[in-house]
Amino acid sequence: MTTITTEDGTEIFYKDWGARDAQPIVFHHGWPLSADDWDNQMLYFLGKGFRVIAHDRRGHGRSSQTDTGNEMDTYAADVSALAEALDLRDAVHIGHSTGGGEVTRYVARAKPGRVSKAVLIGAVPPVMVKSESNPGGLPLEVFDGFRKALADNRAQFYLDVPSGPFYGYNRPGAKVDQGVIRNWWRQGMMGGTKAHYDCIKAFSETDFTADLQAIEVPVLVMHGTDDQIVPYADSAPLAVKLLKNGTLKSYEGLPHGMCTTHADVVNPELLAFIQG
Incomplete structure (x- = not known):
């Protein structure tokens, strides 16, 4: 396996395909998945002549099953270590x-010249959890429910999520793909329970407002209006308002996992933004 080792001894697995002098695109997966969730996009952009890179976040996939560092500052530091190790320049981070x-956290802190553009798809910024400053967010009890379901029976929980809200398979008339569900489950079960448990707090309670405001490069914000995991109204429209150079593209009726269910829509949009 291809890995780097971070300062705290964590091994981060990554894939790196394509010509080393081609423009790099770095893909960052969702919880609790792995770099494999980007297989479609990796092959698509490799075929377009790009260098494509995807890593397994610490505690996920084939990376070390860490019990510490499962929060956004360390996640971003791990990405920085990978970018340094591969000497990535003018990269697009998706x-x-x-x-x-x-x-969002990495790009806001990246060294000059490392990043040219960024894309946020069904992304958690600015912040997910409900509070006085974020009245449209999801109640903390929702995420407590995630933690309980994970601790009680992770294997079943990791079937319930993709079988229902993640891909919109719980909607009337949805065409359910069992292979997609099984692949989600496979990726999830590869990772570590402790890291996945901690990551729920990381993705739900981290406030990215200052990060979004600090980003200088162009950012494309893509979001399905029927996203049942990261509700549209409290995410994409708010995030793009905080960006200096942000563009919002909404997709009517598309689910959270639209990169998989609607890759034929997502991939050309990404290509147009990268080449534009």
């Missing part, structure tokens, strides 16, 4: 869901 939070 993040889905939790990965969108990771992208």
Whole structure:
């Protein structure tokens, strides 16, 4: 396996395909998945002549099953270590869901020249949990329910999520793909329970307002209006208002996992933004 080792001894697994002198695109996966969630996009952009890179976040996939560092500052530091190790320059960073939070924090702190553009897809910024400053957020009890379901029976929980809200398979008339459900479950069960448990707090309670305001590069914010995991109204429209150079693209009726269910829509949009 191809890995880097961070300062605290964590091994981060990554894939790195394509010509080393081609423009790099770095993909950041959602919770509780792995780099494999980007297989479709990796092959698509490899075929367009890009260098494509995707890593397993610490505690996820084939990376170390860490019991510490499962929060956004360390996630971003791990990305920085990967970018340094591979000497990535003018990279496009694309993040889905939790990965969108990771992208936001990393890009806000990245060294000059490392990042050219960023994309947030169904992403968690600015902040998910409900509070006085975020009255439209989801109640903390929702995320407590996630933690309880994970602790009680992770294997069943990781079937229930993709079988229902993640891909919109709980909607009337939805065409359910069992392979997609099983692949979600496979990726989730590869990771560590402790890291996944901690990550729920990381993706739900981290406030990315200052990060969004600090980003200088162009950012495309893509979000399905029928996202049942990261509700549209409290995420994408608010995030794009905080960005200096943000563009919002909404997709009527598309679910949280639209990169999988509607790759034929998402991929050309990403290509147009990257080449534009």
